[in-house]
Amino acid sequence: MARYLGNEIGKMDLLRRIGHMSQLAPVERHELLDGKGKGCKLIEVRNGGGLAFNILESKGLSISSLSFRGINLDFISKPGITAPEHFNPCNQEFPRLFHAGFLYTCGMLNVGPPSVDDGSELSQHGRLGQTPADKVSILADWEGEDYPIKITGEIREGAVFRENMVLKREITTMFGSKTLRIHDTVENQGFETQPLMMLYHINLGYPLLDAGARFVAPVRGTTPRDDVSRQGLAEFGA
Numbered sequence: 001m002a003r004y005l006g007n008e009i010g011k012m013d014l015l016r017r018i019g020h021m022s023q024l025a026p027v028e029r030h031e032l033l034d035g036k037g038k039g040c041k042l043i044e045v046r047n048g049g050g051l052a053f054n055i056l057e058s059k060g061l062s063i064s065s066l067s068f069r070g071i072n073l074d075f076i077s078k079p080g081i082t083a084p085e086h087f088n089p090c091n092q093e094f095p096r097l098f099h100a101g102f103l104y105t106c107g108m109l110n111v112g113p114p115s116v117d118d119g120s121e122l123s124q125h126g127r128l129g130q131t132p133a134d135k136v137s138i139l140a141d142w143e144g145e146d147y148p149i150k151i152t153g154e155i156r157e158g159a160v161f162r163e164n165m166v167l168k169r170e171i172t173t174m175f176g177s178k179t180l181r182i183h184d185t186v187e188n189q190g191f192e193t194q195p196l197m198m199l200y201h202i203n204l205g206y207p208l209l210d211a212g213a214r215f216v217a218p219v220r221g222t223t224p225r226d227d228v229s230r231q232g233l234a235e236f237g238a
Helices: 011-015 227-231
Strands: 002-004 007-009 027-031 041-046 051-056 062-068 103-106 115-117 120-122 134-140 148-158 164-174 180-188 199-202
Touching: 002 011, 027 134, 041 148
Parallel strands: none
Antiparallel strands: 002 007, 027 041, 041 051, 051 062, 062 103, 103 199, 115 120, 134 148, 148 164, 164 180
16 A cells, blocks of 8 residues: 555545646656757656656666655766767766766676777776667556556667677656665677676765765675775775
């Protein structure tokens, strides 16, 4: 049964009080109209439980913004959201295209710095986060006494005579819920074994991330990515 304003409420009791579920839990498609983000498609979700987030349909179904009860949780970097046609895999261009956002999905053939593997140039953090999704669908409807909101789609990384990797993503939340769920399935639809690298680049921002904030997790080990991060390893967890 759904919860709203701290109370359980059944389907018919709720529908007696409203005309349309978009009044409490709207799910809307939008398109940015100017700047480097022009043409970028996104899906705005508000679930009636205080969660509001945007899913970038044009950029790997990553989650650009996330707030809870009007309080921002994410970090947006200086370039802001850029449309995928501005993607440039050259070594020094990624920082000019990286919008960050609550979740930026990296992969599928590379994460981390740009590199060359077997003669193939791999861009920083791969192409996944800069690739528009296919077969995007939205389901927002009652299932018994619950009202799930589900966005699905797939992102393909393929090249002639080379890889054919497909990420199938499902993002789900429930009306009145305080949580969202991301379920990913990666399928190799080619005929050769391929490497797989995935990074879920979570970017938390002000005011959630500020003086006094703590991150609590069952950390088994920490490995620095490079010399810069290695210098601060001794302070990790302090």
